[in-house]
Each structure stands twice: as structure tokens, then as C-alpha cells.
Amino acid sequence: MHTDTESCLRAVRSKDARFDGRFCTAVLTTRIYCRPSCPAVPPKPQNMRFYPSAAAAQQAGFRACKRCRPDAAPGSPQWDERADLTARAMRLIADGVVDREGVPGLASHLGYSTRQIERQLLAELGAGPLALARAQRAQTARLLIETTALPMAEVAFAAGFASIRTFNETVREVFALAPGELRQRAAPGPRPALPGTLTLRLPFRRPLCPDNLFGHLAATAVPGVEEWRHGAYRRTLRLPYGHGIVALTPRPDHIDCRLSLTDLRDLTGAIARCRRMLDLDADPEAVDGQLRHDPVLAPLVDAAPGRRVPRTADADEFAVRAVLGQQVSTAAARTHAGRLVLAHGEPVDDPEGGLTHLFPTPQALAGLDPEKLAMPRTRRATLTGLIAALADGALRLGVGGDRAEARARLAALPGVGPWTVECIAMRALGDPDAFTPTDLGLRRAAMALGLPGTPAALIRHSTAWSPWRAYAVQYLWATEDHPINVLPAG
Template sequence: MDLDFDRCYRAVSSRDVRFDGQFYTAVRTTGIYCRPSCPAITPKPGNVTFVPTAAAAQQAGYRACRRCLPDASPGSPEWNVRSDLAARAMRLIRDGAVERGGVAGLSESLGYSTRQLTRTLTTELGAGPLALARAHRAHTARTLIETTAMPMGDIAFAAGFASIRQFNDTVREVFATTPSELRSGAARRGAPAPSGAGTVSLRLPHRAPLDRAWLAWFLSAHAVPGLEHWEDGTYSRTLRLPHGPGTATVRFDGTHALATLTLHDMRDLATAVSRLRHLLDLDADPEAVDGALRADPTLASAVSAAPGIRVPGCVDGDELLLRTMIGQQVSVGAAATHTARLVAALGEPVTAPGDMHLTHLFPDAATVAERGREVLTGPAARVNAVVGVAAALADGSLTLHAGRTSADLRSDLLSHRGIGPWTADYVAMRTLPDPDVLLDTDLVAVRGARLLGLDLADSDHWSPWRSYVSVHLWRVALAARETHSLTSDQEDPA
């Protein structure tokens, strides 16, 4: 990444929180690295170096600042805006790909050799895949140390370390303290009481502003009974994770998303957090998005009415695709009803402590492929299309993950019967995530554009934020209709 020194130093001098997570300040005289908004005295220009990732700072021998906790800043929006190899690799590393399949598995998912991937990441981000994954593990370990009562040995393996010695050495190198001292320090700072076994309570940071009203509508309107629940500003859902089931509950306070995760296996903590952040679009840079879109006078009023609007992502690409196909050409409420029937009949039962509304996981693709026709109703062509796509997901001939390019994923989706341009674009926008998808054939978006007087054929000047334009158009159309009973413009699977 090309980090302009003067621009970065101005951000550090003004302690600008907007840049937290977008780069880090490594201070040679102290040997520490900080987030741009660190409250410490601003170092002299000659004593600092700016790096794009925490891993790059750690690789150079710097330790994390204890005042600003740079590893706990929001993620960089760069990884969503960019679609090059480095950005796509970062998305998968955040999802725990290295811990699950090693660097070889990460390389295979991206379609590159391990050597080429390592060279690209080192050149672009200042650290290779192992170092980037190590920084990710260190953050997970600190979270577990400070928020749970788990034994340190269990934390070491839950965070993805190969041994307790590796865990201890990494914590000392990154945080300049021991795991026990980290836990004691959290207690002295008045941190919340440790959660019960298998449960972690977290504060997920994001950049301001954030339009809670839009997220509240989207999550509540699309909630599928048994799988999801919305009540009194709190969203909860079940999660299918690599090592077992989990549940998540999230609500917002003034500066954070407050999340409680209950996991079958703590090794899934980092993955669950990454997927929640993706679902809520917490790594977005709303000031950059809003500033660019306000430059269009015909769009400015919509942006001003909903500053910080987010593009909801997803927690599971397979689930999103199947739900989208099930909901083709029916209302949002009807789609939830059809999906709930599938979840109740074929989903794996789960027990959610303290939440009787969450009862099942979304069924995996293999189960839908085998038994979907027993449950799904509607036009035979659509049922056959859903079952056929589920079979492709199950046998691996169709793969959905955040490390793919939008063009490749869209092409693969369009090759399957029952998936047309709208579905392909919608799924790519929410799975990757891709901030630059304009749903210009969506009836609701077209209605919103008509209300604003926008010409959707002339959209290049909104790039790379056209996904946010799509969401603004939905919101405008919703506000005008004063109803949440919208019908999707997705194509018929026939």
C-alpha cells in the first residue's frame, strides 16, 4: 500500500479516529506501534514509520501500545474496496483460513502458489501470510485472556497456536507482557466479569457515523424464525462455524456493536467475529462513502438523511445464495416464511442459552440437495433450481467465499440454472463484500432512483461506492411507500 507520509502524519497529529485500522504508526524511539488516534504525545516525524498492517509492525520488532490497543481498532476498509490478491487474501486470513488449512490451503483458495502469495503479501503489506495470521491469533488470544476465565492452555489452542510456548512467546513479543499480566490488567481496568464457559462478550469497534435505523429494518425484516430473531434493538442468530455451531447476539451502544457469542468450540471465535463484522459492514469508512456520494446533488439529500448507511453482508455465503433463490419473486415476509419452513424441517437443532427463539442452524447444502424437494414449495422450476445449486455447493463445483473476485463469482453463479444477473450481483455484493455493485434492475432500487431523479445508466461517477447507492435507493423507496412489504425483483428460476 502506498502510504503518503505527510497525510498519515497529519492524521496522527490530529488524532483522527477515522484512520484507525487503515494504517499504524511505528515509533523507533520507543519500539511500539500505535493507532493514529493514540492519545500519547505525537512523536517527531523523524522517529516514525507508517505501515499498513499490525503484522508489518510486529514483523519489524515493534510491540503494541498499551494505551491505544492498536490491535482492537476497526478493520481497514481497504480489504473490501480493493479486489487484488493482497486484499482477497486478507479477507480469508481474517476468517481464519490459515489456522484451518495453513498457507497452502489459503493459496489454493486464491488460485496462486504459496511462493507467489507470500511474495505479494510481503511486498504489499509488509508481512507474509504466516505473520498476518500470527497477528490475528495474538488479537484473538488477548480477547480470550481479558474476557473469559478460560485456562491459558485452552486459550492458546483456541486462538490457533500450535503450542503453549508459542502462545506465551507471541504474547510477550506483541504486547510486552505475559498472559497472566494481561488478565490482571483487564481486571484492574474494571473490565466486565469473565463470561461463562463457551461464551464471550465483546465490544466491536466501528467508524462513525452508523445508521442504526437502516440496519434495524434490514435485520428485522429479513429475520427467519428459528434461525434469527429481532427484539427491542437486539439481533440474534445461529451460526454454522468450522468447528461446530454457535449463536450470536448483537446490539449497538454509542460507539460499538456489543456482541455476545456462545460457541461450541472457541477456535471459532475469530471466525465468528469476522463474520459478524462482515454482516454489519463494521469495517466501512462512512465518511469516505458519504463524502463521495454527496458530491452528486441528486443523491445528496438521501445521503444526508441516512449518514453512515451500511451494506449488510452475510455470515455464510451458501446460506445467502439459497435464501436469495428461495425468496425470488415473493415478498420479504413470504421469503422468511418459506425459509423458516426449510430451517425447521432440515436444519440441525441447537440450544441457545437464554434465547428460546433460536432453534436451528440453516441446513447445509448437502442436506438441501438431498431432501429439499420434500420441504420447498412453489414453482417446480424454482425448487429444482434451488436443489440443483445446493448440489453444486455440496460437491464443490460452486464455491462462495470472500477471497473470490466479483467477476469470477458472478460468472460462476450465472452458469447455474435459476441464477440470473440480479441474483448474481446481489449475492456478490453481500458475500465478498463488493462495495461497487449497482442493482440497477431491482424494481425497488429503480423506484427509489425515480423518486430522486437519478439516471442509473450513468453510474460511473459513483464508483467505487455503487453498492451504497443501491442501499440508499432501497431506503428511499421504503420511506416513500411507508411499508415493509416489498417484493423482490429477482428473476424467475424457470
């Protein structure tokens, strides 16, 4: 979008927050860059330049605005919408892959050469993977500086910097302040009582309807791994350097996020997973605008705009849970998953609630005895086949994976039908156009509204909802009286 100067100018002049994260506005006279909704008086058009990313603006020598904090804007929705190389790379960078494994590691995950990835990202985002990761490290450092009392050396290490010198230079260059000055400027407030605990705000594009989002997560929560407590959805997180516990509470203009981490190097990845799980980078204006064209869906959208797709913090975990949930009730699926957790999950300590385990990895589940599973023999075979494919790497469902390839490999597994494939595509792969026409609840809701009731006819009708059919599913499911559609009390 940054190449469409007139559209960018209109967004800046109207201070339109819908475009935050889509491009940055750099001001030649002040050498700062802002988000489109910055409250400052817009500069003259001839003094503005538009960049596709904060990293590109930083590479051009601009520093982040201290007022609108463009580095803290919601992420661009296109990285979740799209399935191409650039989008896959951006999802992996957000997950911290470059910090952990370098650009060669990123290339290995994507199956391309480092030169191809560099060229693609430079062409579209104006910055290569190292610059994009550096911008992300700067934002992580800022979070730690402003929300914790950690010594600066620990902040640098946790944010992914290789040295204190690089940390200091980057912070000064990006924010025009030394790390100590950033901390002094931060609003004073109580520091977390528990070591390793962070409190932060996760921004999103308005509107956001929390009912089905948090209702779904709470209603399907696996005992010991997830819970609803004191108005917050809480769960354990398996992370690259350790594990964490997160509590997420919906607010009118943000999500309260409390993270307890065993290793602060996991902060960037933990935030990325929470944002994906809650679909916080979605563009509700684009989604709802498309769905309103259908006169049947329009009243549903108008009644509760901004529905999100409840996703997952762990794609492999969700795939296992999807198979456990085949042809059984929500309660039965939770029971089956809870048994696996108790038998094969890793124990964790949760002094603030009732979380007890991490969900077991496919490798930990590879040795389970299928005869001990209280389910039909055919579904046992389906589950063990899925676990084997995940454990040996034949099936890759991670954020950088190829969605089309993952779909094909899932469909090739014995016992994995279209419903399971589409559920995994919707919630684990993050495909915004995933659609479950054979789902009984969806068909029931469709027929009650006068829409076609057979899968084939419903698929034909749904073409008008593309590329947002996963969101149409949420609106249709929400017409039913089910706990997944209700924000839990307390």
C-alpha cells in the same frame, strides 16, 4: 498509504480515527507502535516510521501501545473493497484459514502457489501470511485473557497457538506483558454466566446508521435461525469447529457482541463473520463523500450518513435465500426459508431465546424433494440447480473466492437472472459496487427522486456512484416505507 509520509504525519498530528487500521505508526525511541488516533503526544517526525499492518510493525521489533491498542482497531476497508489476490488472502486470514489449514491451505483456497502469496503479501503489507496470522492470534489471545476466566492453557489453544511456550513468547513480544499481567491490568467486571460466552466490543469507523442495517436483518430474519430480541439481532452461526449463537446490539461508538461458542477455537472466525455481516470495516467518509457529488443523493446522505450494506454470515445460505426470494414478498421468502430450516437444518440449544437451528448446508439440501417445495416448477429447478452447484464445489462463494468467476458461474445457472446475481454479489460476495437496476423498489425510489426509471438509464446514471453503488442502493431503498429501513423497537 504508509509510503505517503506527509499524509501519515497529518493523520497522526490530527489524531484522525478515520485512518485507524490503514497504517500503524512506530516510534523509534520507545519501540512501540500505535494507531493514528493515539491520544499520546505525537513524537518528532524523525522518530516515526509507518507500517502497513500491525504484523509488519511487530516483525520490525515494535510492541503494541498499551494506551491506544492498535491491534484492536477496525480492519482496513480495502480488503472488503478490493477483489485481487491480496484482498482475498486477507479475508481468508481473518477467517482463520491459516490457523486451521496452514499456508498451503490458504494457497489451495486461492489457487496460487505459497511462494506467490508470500511474495504478494510481503510486497504490500510488509509481512507474510504466517506473520499476519500470528498478529491475529495475539489479538484473539488478548481478548480471551481480558474477557474470560479461562486457564491460560485453554486460552492458548483457543487462540490457535501450537504450544504454551509460543503463546507466552508471542504475548510478551507483542504486548510487553506476560499473559498473567495482561489479565491483572484488565478492568474488572462480571464474567459471563454461561460457559463459552464472550462479551466484546466491535469497533467501526463513524458514522454508522443502524436503521437499514439492523432493520434489514430483522425484517428478513429466518425463523429459528435469526431473531430480534431485547434490542439485539441474534442468529446461529455455523463455524469450522462447531457452532455459535451471537447477539449484536448497536451502540453509538461500537457494536456490543455476545458470543456463545461450542468451541472457542472458532472465536476469530466468528468475529470476522460478524464484522462482515454488519459491514463494520467500511469507510463511510469515502463512500458518503463520493455519493454526495450527486445532488439527488446528497440530501439522503446528509440526513442519515454512514449507511452500511447488510451482508451475511454465510454466503451459501444467502444464495439459497436469494433464490427463494425471487418474485415473492419478504414474508413469503421467510416462510420458504423457515420450512427448509425445519426440514433440513441442524437443531441447536438456545437457553436465552428462540433460536432453534443452523441453516442447512448445501450438502444437507442436496437430497430434498423438489416436489415438496411450495413454489413454481421453474423456481424449484433454479433452487435445486444452485444447491447442486454449491454442494459439489462448482460454485464457490466464500470470502476468498474470485468475485468475477462467481458472478459468471451464477449467471450461467438456469433461472438465475441479473437481480439474483447482483443481490448475491452485494450481500454474499461483499462487492461494494454491486447494483440491482431491475429491483422494483430501487426503480420506484429512483423515479420518485427524479432519477431515470428504466434499468439501462439507471445503470448509465449510476456510473458516477462507482465504486460504491451498493451503498447508493441502500440510500435509495431507505426512502421507501418498509420494515427493512427501520431499527426495530425493543
